[in-house]
Amino acid sequence: MQTTMPLGLLGQTPGLLLTAMRAKNPLVQNITNFVAMNIAANVMLAAGASPAMVHTKEEAGEFARIAAALTINIGTLSPDFLAGMKAAASAAAEAGRPWVLDPVAHYATAYRRAALAELMELRPTIIRGNASEIIALAGSQSSGHGVDSGDSVSAAEDSAITISQQKACVVAVTGEVDFVTDGRRSVRILGGSALMPRVTALGCSLTCLVGAFAATTDDPFEATLAALAMFAVAGEEAAFTASGPGFFSPIFLDRLAALTGETLDAKARIVAA
Ligand SMILES: Nc1ncnc2c1ncn2[C@@H]1O[C@H](COP(=O)(O)OP(=O)(O)OP(=O)(O)O)[C@@H](O)[C@H]1O
Numbered sequence: 001m002q003t004t005m006p007l008g009l010l011g012q013t014p015g016l017l018l019t020a021m022r023a024k025n026p027l028v029q030n031i032t033n034f035v036a037m038n039i040a041a042n043v044m045l046a047a048g049a050s051p052a053m054v055h056t057k058e059e060a061g062e063f064a065r066i067a068a069a070l071t072i073n074i075g076t077l078s079p080d081f082l083a084g085m086k087a088a089a090s091a092a093a094e095a096g097r098p099w100v101l102d103p104v105a106h107y108a109t110a111y112r113r114a115a116l117a118e119l120m121e122l123r124p125t126i127i128r129g130n131a132s133e134i135i136a137l138a139g140s141q142s143s144g145h146g147v148d149s150g151d152s153v154s155a156a157e158d159s160a161i162t163i164s165q166q167k168a169c170v171v172a173v174t175g176e177v178d179f180v181t182d183g184r185r186s187v188r189i190l191g192g193s194a195l196m197p198r199v200t201a202l203g204c205s206l207t208c209l210v211g212a213f214a215a216t217t218d219d220p221f222e223a224t225l226a227a228l229a230m231f232a233v234a235g236e237e238a239a240f241t242a243s244g245p246g247f248f249s250p251i252f253l254d255r256l257a258a259l260t261g262e263t264l265d266a267k268a269r270i271v272a273a
């Protein structure tokens with residue numbers, strides 16, 4: 001691991017957590033969007049987790065009591081999805097399970113803004129978004145266009161720290177260089193590929209994978225760091241052979257599946273922020 005972080009800051013390295021995650025094969029409930037459902041499930045299976053896309057209000061709360069972690073993504077929101085999200089997040093919190101929020105384009109419409117405010121009341125363990133989403137979540141002016149970011153991660157770092165301290169949660173901002181903070185510890189993760197934002201729903205899939213790691217350790221900061229490092233290394237490796245976004249997707253799945261804990265720790269580039 002190429003890290004300048006003081007060793008004492010990391011209890012479990014991303015590689016150790018990857019090995020532990022695969023051994024556990026955690027059942028993760030994902031209430032995600034229609035665009036992401038298939039790719040996110042494939043990403044999780046390739047990485048070594050057990051995804052279940054269960055969202056309707058009649059069963060989402062009941063299922064959250066069975067699952068080891070829950071992820072919620074507002075990308076293609078509807079009243080039924082929102083009711084399922086609220087039931088599941090409440091049940092996860094009651095059962096002491098971690099839940100991860102992906103606030104896709106929450107700034108775009110009044111309906112999304114109101115829904116996100118309701119979900120924030122249910123206290124996510126981890127929030128993962130792109131730079132525009134995190135800047136807007138802190139109440140600042142962002143330049144997002146639809147679901148895509150128009151801001152740099154570096155411009156979102158202060159917002160991420162503010163949110164993590166005010167809401168007592170881990171916040172991850174992804175982009176060319178990722179940033180993760182729990183309000184006390186902050187790191188940047190280098191790697192990935194410029195092809196990744198040209199394939200839809202990889203960020204949404206990463207949110208689901210964060211859930212799998214959050215089911216593996218009691219430290220949501222280290223869980224988030226491990227999932228982001230796994231994407232960074234597999235993405236960088238996939239880009240060596242991918243000719244464009246089309247072939248990147250299947251090669252990326254193969255790299256996720258082939259990545260060992262040892263290789264992850266050897267190749268991860270994590271820098272204290
Ligand atoms: N320019 C880039 N260079 C390297 N990696 C990148 C780049 N842009 C994004 N990534 C990586 O792509 C993954 C998805 O992050 P991104 O910020 O694109 O999510 P997102 O905008 O929420 O995506 P979506 O909404 O389409 O799911 C992360 O692992 C991130 O590190």
Ligand SMILES: Cc1ncsc1CCO
Nearest residue numbers: 033035075076104147201
């Ligand atoms: C393209 C798109 N539209 C709503 S959600 C989604 C997936 C990427 O966020």
Ligand SMILES: [Mg+2]
Nearest residue numbers: 104130203204
């Ligand atoms: Mg997104």
